[in-house]
Amino acid sequence: MTTDIPRQDERAANGIAPPPVIVLVRPQLGENIGKAARAMLNFGLTEMRLVTPRDGWPNPQAGPAASGADIVLEGARVFDSVAEATADCAHVYATTVRKRGVTKPVMTPEEAARGIHGEPGRSAILFGPERSGLETDDVAVARTIVTVPINPEFGSLNLAQAVILVAYEWSKGIALASPPAVDLDPPAPQVELEGLIGHLDRLLAESGYYFPPDRVPATRRTLRSLLTKPAWNAQEVRTLRGVLSTLEKPRSR
Amino acid sequence: MTTDIPRQDERAANGIAPPPVIVLVRPQLGENIGKAARAMLNFGLTEMRLVTPRDGWPNPQAGPAASGADIVLEGARVFDSVAEATADCAHVYATTVRKRGVTKPVMTPEEAARGIHGEPGRSAILFGPERSGLETDDVAVARTIVTVPINPEFGSLNLAQAVILVAYEWSKGIALASPPAVDLDPPAPQVELEGLIGHLDRLLAESGYYFPPDRVPATRRTLRSLLTKPAWNAQEVRTLRGVLSTLEKPRSR
Numbered sequence: 001m002t003t004d005i006p007r008q009d010e011r012a013a014n015g016i017a018p019p020p021v022i023v024l025v026r027p028q029l030g031e032n033i034g035k036a037a038r039a040m041l042n043f044g045l046t047e048m049r050l051v052t053p054r055d056g057w058p059n060p061q062a063g064p065a066a067s068g069a070d071i072v073l074e075g076a077r078v079f080d081s082v083a084e085a086t087a088d089c090a091h092v093y094a095t096t097v098r099k100r101g102v103t104k105p106v107m108t109p110e111e112a113a114r115g116i117h118g119e120p121g122r123s124a125i126l127f128g129p130e131r132s133g134l135e136t137d138d139v140a141v142a143r144t145i146v147t148v149p150i151n152p153e154f155g156s157l158n159l160a161q162a163v164i165l166v167a168y169e170w171s172k173g174i175a176l177a178s179p180p181a182v183d184l185d186p187p188a189p190q191v192e193l194e195g196l197i198g199h200l201d202r203l204l205a206e207s208g209y210y211f212p213p214d215r216v217p218a219t220r221r222t223l224r225s226l227l228t229k230p231a232w233n234a235q236e237v238r239t240l241r242g243v244l245s246t247l248e249k250p251r252s253r
Numbered sequence: 254m255t256t257d258i259p260r261q262d263e264r265a266a267n268g269i270a271p272p273p274v275i276v277l278v279r280p281q282l283g284e285n286i287g288k289a290a291r292a293m294l295n296f297g298l299t300e301m302r303l304v305t306p307r308d309g310w311p312n313p314q315a316g317p318a319a320s321g322a323d324i325v326l327e328g329a330r331v332f333d334s335v336a337e338a339t340a341d342c343a344h345v346y347a348t349t350v351r352k353r354g355v356t357k358p359v360m361t362p363e364e365a366a367r368g369i370h371g372e373p374g375r376s377a378i379l380f381g382p383e384r385s386g387l388e389t390d391d392v393a394v395a396r397t398i399v400t401v402p403i404n405p406e407f408g409s410l411n412l413a414q415a416v417i418l419v420a421y422e423w424s425k426g427i428a429l430a431s432p433p434a435v436d437l438d439p440p441a442p443q444v445e446l447e448g449l450i451g452h453l454d455r456l457l458a459e460s461g462y463y464f465p466p467d468r469v470p471a472t473r474r475t476l477r478s479l480l481t482k483p484a485w486n487a488q489e490v491r492t493l494r495g496v497l498s499t500l501e502k503p504r505s506r
Contacts, residue, residue, distance in 0.1 A: 039414070041407045067409050103438070110425075149424065154294045156320050161292070164414055165421055171402065172363075204496065208504030222492055230483035239475055243457065247500050251461025 019044065020093075020116050020123040020170060022163060023085050025051045025138055028130045034065025035160035036127070037072035042164065043171035048076040049085045049124075082126065082141050087191035090121025091231075094142035095162055096134050097155065104225065105144050112146045113169035121186025125166055130159050140224050141190070143231060185233035192237045197227055199244045272297065273346075273369050273376040273423060275416060276338050278304045278391055281383045287318025288413035289380070290325035295417065296424035301329040302338045302377075335379065335394045343374025347395035348415055349387050350408060359398045366422035368397070378419055383412050438486035445490045450480055452497045 022040055027033050027050060037048060050057055057078045066073055079085035086092050093112055107115065116123045126142060128134035139145065148157060148165055157165075187193075201220065210216045232240070275293055280286050280303060290301060303310055310331045319326055332338035339345045346365050360368065369376045379395060381387035392398065401410060401418055410418075440446075454473065463469045485493070 038409055042403050042410055042414075044404045069407065069409070148421075150295050151297045151424075154322065156291055156322070157295055161295075161414070161417055164417070168401075168418055171404075200496075204499060206503070207499045209496065209499040211504070223496070226483075226485065226489045226492060229485070229489075230479075232479065232482065236475075236479045236482075239479060243453070243462065243476070246457060246460045246462040250459070251464070 017117055017120060018122050019047065020125050021047045021049055021086075021089060022167075023049045023051060023082070023124050023126045024053070024159070025082055025085075025126055025134060026054060026129045027127075027159065028054045030055060030059030030061030031065040032130055032159045033059060033076075034062035034067075034069075034073065036163045037062070037066040037069040037076075039160045039164035040167050041069040041072050043167035044174065045167050045170065046072055046075060048072050050076055050078045051082055051085050052080060053078065054129075082138050083190065083194050086124040086126075086141060087194070088122065088189050089124040090187040090189060091116070091119060091123040091144070092126065092142040092190060093123060093144045093146050094126045094134055094139045095146045095148075095166065096128065096139055097147060104139075104142065104229075106147050107144055108149055109146055109166045109169040112144065112166070113173055115144070116170060117173040119186065124190075127159060127162055136221070140221050140228075143187075143228050185235065187231040188234040188237040192234060193228065193232070196237050196240055196244075197224055199241060200227070203244060203248055270370055270373060271375050272300065273378050274300045274302055274339075274342060275420075276302045276304060276335070276377050276379045277306070277412070278335055278338075278379055278387060279307060279382045280380075280412065281307045283308055283312030283314030284318040285383055285412045286312060286329075287315035287320075287322075287326065289416045290315070290319045290322040290329075292413045292417035293420050294322040294325050296420035297427065298420050298423065299325055299328060301325050303329055303331045304335055304338050305333060306331065307382075335391050339377040339379075339394060341375065342377040344369070344372060344376040344397070345379065345395040346376060346397045346399045347379045347387055347392045348399045348401075348419065349381065349392055350400060350403075357392075357396065357398050359400050361402055362399060362419045362422040365397065365399045365419070366426055369423060370426040380412060380415055438488065440484040441487040441490040445487055446481065446485070449490050449493055449497075450477055452494060453480070456497060456501055 022036065022045060024033060024036060027036075030053075033048075033050070033053065040046065040048065053059065055061075057076070058073070062073050063070065093107075093116075112125075125146065126134060126138060128138065146166065148162065150157065200223070204210060210219060230236075275289065275298060277286060277289060280289075283306075286301075286303070286306065293299065293301065306312065308314075310329070311326070315326055316323065346360075346369075365378075378399065379387060379391060381391065399419065401415065403410065453476065457463060457476075463472060483489075
């Protein structure tokens with residue numbers, strides 16, 4: 001009947017981008033985690049990460065709601081922060097409705113799926129808590145926003161529905177097995193980008209850059225989104241770390 | 254903000270195919286009828302028809318599950334047979350997993366959505382009971398089968414999920430609330446980028462970064478291409494100039 005979904009290692013060996021990681025940020029109900037797992041597995045996604053789930057993990061409510069998608073729940077890993085959950089990912093997408101003041105590219109699930117298939121490196125897709133969605137600081141970690149185009153007079157997508165639409169769009173691209181993207185280096189893993197951001201932040205704090213105090217969070221966000229934008233590869237991030245180290249401790253002046 | 258969903262009569266007057274009717278055939282749980290209504294309204298579908306719902310109609314379980322999509326439930330009409338429920342429709346699609354020896358064209362939700370938009374006349378889309386799906390006799394009423402391409406090793410779509418995927422694909426064909434046009438600022442004029450590169454270059458030269466001398470041209474090229482990559486806008490370039498000025502003359506250290 002239909003083509004089998006290639007396993008992750010096979011895909012990597014073929015130079016195809018691996019399936020994205022689904023990151024549930026501060027999910028509230030175990031039942032919804034289970035439903036999200038079910039939604040994922042329907043379309044061939046298996047890697048789930050949880051950032052500080054409200055009721056801890058494992059959660060006895062998750063299994064029954066997963067309707068057999070136990071493999072996803074059993075493999076789910078828990079992290080303390082979005083940064084840690086995405087540390088090994090080259091691309092981070094944040095699903096959210098329109099956020100004011102965030103200047104990042106906004107894509108439909110369809111466009112995001114094409115991006116995930118077309119670029120080298122692993123992607124993570126962030127989904128916020130059921131009630132409130134992602135916070136601005138969560139979105140700041142991402143380079144791209146994913147928004148489902150929805151009835152402007154009735155937008156009421158629940159967590160599992162948002163996950164299923166994104167997973168469904170991703171699954172459309174796997175049969176294609178298009179030739180691997182050109183030999184562009186993938187963006188550096190998120191952890192390396194965080195290292196760069198942290199390094200600059202320390203330097204700026206020491207230099208008295210952050211002033212006045214009430215503007216500091218906004219300034220930090222501005223810098224973060226500006227440094228997230230380029231998708232620098234690992235070599236480029238290393239070069240910039242060298243730049244910062246030199247500015248920190250000049251060899252001569 | 255975005256375009257409103259045209260009313261059905263307006264669409265018909267414009268010669269555009271009207272939105273499809275969602276027909277739930279012998280649905281079992283009122284809760285699932287409510288969830289299907291919610292799924293529909295998210296993507297602008299409002300007309301629901303019910304063929305002999307197991308627990309009668311109206312069903313008190315439906316409302317809470319609809320999360321506000323009451324307009325769909327209030328307008329739902331009940332019929333005794335699939336034939337009666339689709340009597341005024343020009344095209345009937347049956348969603349089902351297996352074909353069961355039925356020789357009819359099989360489409361993905363995407364292809365079906367294109368068909369619905371592309372052909373004149375109203376379409377109906379049939380969804381079967383939660384547990385068993387459509388019977389052969391139900392499918393026989395349809396001209397076309399719709400099958401969601403799913404993980405062959407784990408196919409577990411519930412009723413509302415099947416409805417949402419079909420409604421979502423249909424919604425792509427109308428001018429729904431597409432994600433906001435990306436109001437990203439254009440890249441800064443080249444002269445401002447050059448100012449930034451020159452500023453960093455001066456700082457690095459003073460700090461003894463450029464060493465050994467024979468590597469200097471290559472290092473400069475690396476830095477230039479790395480700073481050109483992001484296409485920072487004017488505001489971002491100004492922010493970075495501020496960063497460099499602070500590192501050059503710290504306010505305190």
